[in-house]
Amino acid sequence: MAACTGSLISCARGTAAGEWRFFTAAEARTADAICEQLIPADRDPGAKQAGVVNYIDIQLTKAFRRHRAAYRKGLADVDAASRAKFGSEFADLSPERQREVLNGVEQDSKAFFDLILTHTRQGFYGDPRHGGNRGMASWKMLGLPFPQVRGRQHYDEPKAKFGPEER
Secondary structure, three states, X not given: OOOOOOOHHHHOOOOOOOOOOOOOHHHHHHHHHHHHHHOOOOOOOOOOOOOHHHHHHHHOOOOOHHHHHXXXXXXXXXXXXXXXXXXXXXXXXXXXHHHHHHHHHHHXXXXXXXXXXXXXXXXXXXXXXXXXXXHHHHHHHHOOOOOOOOOOOHHHOOOOOOOHHHO
């Protein structure tokens, strides 16, 4: 990892930049920026640090194959909306402008927005063996024991109460 500086996107799978399974490099940048807006870093890692775009890329060659066309069109539409409104690709916009574009996408392309939101959540909270949740980031954030034993759902255990009265 010493060779990896700057954006984590080029190190998403421990391979050289541009070696994506499904995404082009431009699509990966756009998807990564969208995912980071959906689950941004704060005191805990966000989607970018958790490698969510890697999860989506891997799954688009497996379980999500049927969503390939939706991703090609949806990501192209996001970049087109960004260029039309601000003259730049989505990944190159400020976070504020990215949110403005995504608000429009949520209204105009609800099916794609819901799809990438669902996959972002899965990649962030899922088992790292599927390509996301790098370093078990979300599990650590939630205080879940890890590594998870297959067939056992730790989040079903009454370790912590998350009722409305305790928030």
